[in-house]
Amino acid sequence: MTKRAGERPPGSRAEAEVPVDPWYEKLILDFCQRRLCAESGLVVIKGRETPWYQNRQGRVRYYLLPPYKADTALQTMAVFEQIIHRHSGMHRHQGGLAIYVLEGEGYTIVDGERFDWTASDLLLLPINPGGVAHQHFNRHSSRPARWLAFIPMAFQECLSSEVVQLETSPDWLSLENAKENAQPGTRQDYSASSQNAGFPRAIVGEAKEAGGTTLLDALFKLRDEYRRQSETGLKVVCGPDLPWERNRQGIMKWYLHPGKRDTAIRSLVVYVQEIPPGGKSGRQRCPGGLVYYVLDGRGAVDVDGTRYQWEQGDCIALPLKNFGVEYQFFNLDGQNPARYLTVTPNFFEVLGVDLGSSFEQLEDAWP
Template identity: 25%
Template sequence: MSDKKGRVFLRGITSETYGLKEFRRSQLDAPRVRDDSIVVDDAKVAHSGDSEKSRTWWRIGPGDDPFLTQSLQVHFVELPPQSSNHGHGHQNEAAFYILEGAGYEIHDDQRYDWEKDDLVIVHTDSVHRHFNPYDETAKCIIFKAKSLWMYLGLIQQGRSGPIDNPDKFGERVDWSQLWTPNVEKMRKVVKSADTPWESTPLGKVRVMSQPGDDVRTFSVDSYVLEIPGGSRSGKRWTMADEVLYVREGSGYSLHWEVEAEIAEKYYARIANEPTRHDFKAGDTVYVPHNTVAQHFAADGTPVKLISAQNRQFKQLGYQNTVFLENAPEYDGPEGARS
């Protein structure tokens, strides 16, 4: 557990040379599989959402040592039966996948109900609070690209309350007039029943959020991947890093490092041998930036993975995913890109 006195919202990058090979190497050398024994932040410092009953704890964040990434932050929220948290507001989005139980949200004074295997979006500039009125514990995993908002200076957040020095400011006006038109019409809760399974080069996939859909997130792409026992996913290469939560089963992930050869232009040199990363249910598996990855289910044990990636990589020009090998169950064209 972290013993830092303050909470790290955004991590800087420094070097005495132009190249950053040492920085990347330290990230690649960090353990990529984390389990319930890893609590990098227990929310006791600088977090306003918890009540006396609710519990929040971080698995991946910018203050980690060893450091993995700040492209995505990952934490969990648990609500005992008949409970709620305090709620708060922040400018960054969050996407949370319901692992256990059921409940509802109050976002900007509107109610949104959710249940197991739903994906729920906390939209930009949302005042939100989680409720569990039922007799079973509710638990979710939350993915967010908060550091991006912080880097851009979007740092206004806190628990509901009056502003300081109200005499210096005029009357309230509608904050949402700054938003992209018609965002209020987009979906806040993605029901598992509304997201069909698809056969893809990666394998059997249920997409929860992606560019161009009507889900109210602009920062996190998410899907569920199911791998039959003894089988494997497609072998794919992306520039964005990725966090995979192991929902069910056990197995391992193979990662091939990609080195940049800078000649008359950029060339990719893919490692001849991968590194292996074993996982079990409840673990998170981190796939670094610019890495070729493939996931394997143990014999007789199907694996279900929940994936999250920061969508902004696509906006920065890295739209494609390259498949070097398709999943065995896929019957489409070879050499696919998505």
């Protein structure tokens, strides 16, 4: 082989002068710290200890909020509760998230279209070019409405999401208090696209559906299928309309599932599970990454041999671990059932249900 001019053989003195990689060891440390957080972070976030805050969008409290709440065992999902007296502010950000109604009745305006909801419904915000502008309204002035939002943060980054405030909530503090309590610059909207009137659809250049037999054509067909689902799929999944399913893990009703194709989004898996008085769920080993919100009851969950107590209003964050997490729920009330809402990102169709670890049923809920 002919050596090129100026080229030095491996092991030469010049090669030894190559600078040390400044990033590799930091990368190792970063992954190590994430795994340590999964091992030592909070698994149960107590609702009664979680404070309420007021911002321009509304009155909220945060159970999970990466990276700002760094003390929780799960750092991949944002979960917050909002209470609405009259109406929220209006803002725009990307969809792909779900809102579960805890209490009350109302409606949400999404890009000019109205969607009504009531307690136990699941509101879905679709994924649209540039995001979705939305505002929530309480139907009854005599009592507030409350809901929970579940946002898979990895998807938001991939969707290039940004939050742009379009209208302020009437519950926002007075301007004087806002100035007094806010940090400099917090009222400014940092938006890279707020100057655009809307999505420049002319860039797309085609309105017809894809044909052809090439693999590129297949991608365009997938595009068209998702566009149809986003446009025509359910934006509100009505809880009372869903059937209960008795399976190896227990009694469940599914709002979002990889096998369901009638909803506007598929980015989450969502179900409610009920445990009979004094009963238990099945025992599973799974990759983790699930979030539970206790709707009713009190009990305990065993996570890798450690027991955690929970009660109504608590949020439970099952950490992600590379060899999986073993868990089981118990209803400690012998008189009343317990119910909890479960949410996890739907990575299953691209990364597998095992998610690099394991998904196994270790014990059935029933004898």
